[in-house]
Amino acid sequence: MIHILNGDALAMRFPESIPGEKIIVREALIDGPVSADSLEELWEIRNRFINENYPETADLDYSKLSVSEFEKILNLPPDSKIYCWFEEDLFCQVNLWFVIYLLRGHPGDVFLILPFPDSPYHFTSLSERDLVDSFESKAHFLNIKEREILETLWQYFQNGKIFEALLIGELFNERFPFLKKAVEAWRDMIPVGEFPGKPKATLLEIQKELRTEEFQPIFNEFQKRLPIYGFGDLQVKKLLNELKKA
DSSP: OEEEESSHHHHHTOOTTSOSEEEEOOOOTTSSOOOOSSHHHHHHHHHHHHHHHOGGGTTSOHIIIIIHHHHHHHTOOTTOEEEEEOOSSHHHHHHHHHHHHHTTTOOSEEEEEOOOTTOTTOGGGSOHHHHHHHHHHOOEEOOHHHHHHHHHHHHHHHTTOHHHHHHHHHHTTTTOHHHHHHHHHHHHTSOBTTBOOHHHHHHHHHHHHHTOOOHHHHHHHHHHHOGGGOOOHHHHHHHHHHHHHO
């Protein structure tokens, strides 16, 4: 039994009573280039991007922390039962799409576990009992068609095919109601003319309304207004720096 977790925050509070091996996704594929002809090229592109744009992570080994976890997914035994723990925000969804892409052709059963409906963007709001209950009674088995849908979304994201992704969101809204919101959030973050994209436009509004450049209150308000993006402090700091340079 394998649990693919959407980050260290969940891994640190993952109930010991849930059996199985843990694989931790340590990436933010929503931010930066992802177009590549091979996984090896993708690792190089991501490593370079992170080093150049996130100085806070300069001392971290991307290959050891991130690539090694993805390679575990690529080498799972064929009889593995795989549980993917991901939230509904765009940050987590893009990582999920990539994970399902890595699992393409894997013969094992794959399940998707989402947070409870009243907390779609935060596993952290769930108690240990809630997490156990999610595993025991709320895991959704992904059939071949559903896996193909999520895999295709990664390929569309990797190649910037937003209109094709929007169509998937519409066609499969009843089966995956969270996809439409995530894909629309992706669409809205794309700059158009003088519009810098919704996240940056919202940050400008917040700075103007709060009359401050202090990070924490800006970040807190951004989280309230746009939880659909799932951005952490590193992503928001980067956006603010880009606005300053602009």
